[in-house]
Amino acid sequence: MTLPETTTTTAASTPADSGNDCGNDCGNDSGIGSAKDRVLRPHAEDAFAHELAALAAQDDRTRPARWKLSPWAVATYLLGGTLPDGTVITPKYVGPRRIVEVAVTTLATDRALLLLGVPGTAKTWVSEHLAAAVSGDSTLLVQGTAGTPEEAVRYGWNYAQLLAHGPSRDALVPSPVMRAMDRGMTARVEELTRIPADVQDTLITILSEKTLPIPELGEEVQAVGGFNLIATANDRDRGVNELSSALRRRFNTVVLPLPATPDAEVDIVSRRVDQIGRSLDLPAVPDGVDEIRRVVTVFRELRDGVTTDGRTKVKSPSGTLSTAEAISVVTGGLALAAHFGDGVLRSADVAAGLLGAVVRDPAADRVVWQEYLETVVRERDGWKDFYRACREVSA
Ligand SMILES: Nc1ncnc2c1ncn2[C@@H]1O[C@H](COP(=O)(O)OP(=O)(O)OP(=O)(O)O)[C@@H](O)[C@H]1O
Numbered sequence: 001m002t003l004p005e006t007t008t009t010t011a012a013s014t015p016a017d018s019g020n021d022c023g024n025d026c027g028n029d030s031g032i033g034s035a036k037d038r039v040l041r042p043h044a045e046d047a048f049a050h051e052l053a054a055l056a057a058q059d060d061r062t063r064p065a066r067w068k069l070s071p072w073a074v075a076t077y078l079l080g081g082t083l084p085d086g087t088v089i090t091p092k093y094v095g096p097r098r099i100v101e102v103a104v105t106t107l108a109t110d111r112a113l114l115l116l117g118v119p120g121t122a123k124t125w126v127s128e129h130l131a132a133a134v135s136g137d138s139t140l141l142v143q144g145t146a147g148t149p150e151e152a153v154r155y156g157w158n159y160a161q162l163l164a165h166g167p168s169r170d171a172l173v174p175s176p177v178m179r180a181m182d183r184g185m186t187a188r189v190e191e192l193t194r195i196p197a198d199v200q201d202t203l204i205t206i207l208s209e210k211t212l213p214i215p216e217l218g219e220e221v222q223a224v225g226g227f228n229l230i231a232t233a234n235d236r237d238r239g240v241n242e243l244s245s246a247l248r249r250r251f252n253t254v255v256l257p258l259p260a261t262p263d264a265e266v267d268i269v270s271r272r273v274d275q276i277g278r279s280l281d282l283p284a285v286p287d288g289v290d291e292i293r294r295v296v297t298v299f300r301e302l303r304d305g306v307t308t309d310g311r312t313k314v315k316s317p318s319g320t321l322s323t324a325e326a327i328s329v330v331t332g333g334l335a336l337a338a339h340f341g342d343g344v345l346r347s348a349d350v351a352a353g354l355l356g357a358v359v360r361d362p363a364a365d366r367v368v369w370q371e372y373l374e375t376v377v378r379e380r381d382g383w384k385d386f387y388r389a390c391r392e393v394s395a
């Protein structure tokens with residue numbers, strides 16, 4: 001059966017949840033309107049349309065069926081690089097090259113891809129960019145929740161049509177997964193392990209048989225070449241173990257790690273804050289600004305339970321303190337500096353956000369934070385302003 005062309009999504013599918021951010025040229029090259037009426041968060045394929053077009057034009061390697069780019073070009077899109085004609089491809093993911101290569105290669109096989117990791121390790125971000133580069137469309141998305149119904153994965157019905165004319169193709173509302181199968185594209189399932197087990201099981205037939213039966217019509221939708229699925233799951237959440245072993249076998253699991261070094265994390269935060277800042281018309285942050293390094297240092301030390309020099313043990317707070325949260329703290333600070341300061345990011349601008357990120361549990365985390373401030377931050381050379389600003393908001 002061939003499904004009618006449609007670009008609408010079902011109620012169960014939502015845009016990616018990784019924040020109101022966009023690529024380098026938000027709303028400029030993407031042809032999506034002037035600064036005032038541009039969308040807040042263009043999809044990856046729109047925000048980076050010029051990079052994808054340049055890659056497609058210069059990519060002479062073999063492309064799997066219906067792929068917009070070769071696996072090599074998809075990896076270059078994610079990791080960044082310079083093309084023979086001088087076009088610069090910005091890095092989207094900062095991390096081990098091998099991880100991206102394995103992820104991309106998996107999509108060219110008959111196994112689906114499961115991106116696993118602690119919160120804020122760019123699972124959603126990578127999934128969106130992979131779908132954009134492979135299929136030119138990152139919107140075939142099912143958002144997993146405890147209430148995700150089977151229709152969100154299979155298909156639903158337009159009840160007015162169904163009552164008027166009975167079951168027919170016109171009355172059928174395909175899920176994003178069904179549309180991806182029909183068109184040979186990449187489907188995305190966010191937070192797979194939050195989806196109830198019986199709904200997860202629906203994916204087993206889809207992934208192993210590559211077909212989706214529609215008993216009401218006596219038909220089926222068979223996946224065509226190019227179809228694959230990227231799922232994300234959070235390993236801090238209740239239950240990746242809830243993924244049945246039958247379903248897990250259908251996936252190649254790629255674990256996205258936390259940034260290996262402080263420099264890598266500072267690089268990620270600086271890049272993303274720069275991109276998000278542009279989309280919000282915030283002032284640019286000069287390279288290597290101290291506050292970003294401080295926020296990243298604080299996050300890493302509290303997360304690791306030890307100071308960077310390895311000398312002092314510190315207690316860890318209850319929150320995750322991920323890179324994603326560091327990005328939010330710095331972006332929030334930048335907005336404060338722009339609207340209530342002189343546009344220069346200072347300690348006082350990041351202190352309040354930092355406190356909010358660290359102190360999730362008002363009692364226990366506050367003690368951890370105070371202890372860290374007094375034993376580590378206070379003694380550190382060149383951190384006096386930062387210490388004072390944190391003391392002020394913590395009082
Ligand atoms: N290694 C990295 N390279 C590039 N960006 C990163 C990296 N780690 C985190 N980020 C940034 O962190 C932000 C949040 O990432 P994202 O929402 O994809 O995390 P997630 O792993 O899906 O988290 P959650 O489990 O909470 O859904 C994104 O803006 C992303 O750019």
Ligand SMILES: [Mg+2]
Nearest residue numbers: 123124125232
């Ligand atoms: Mg996510």
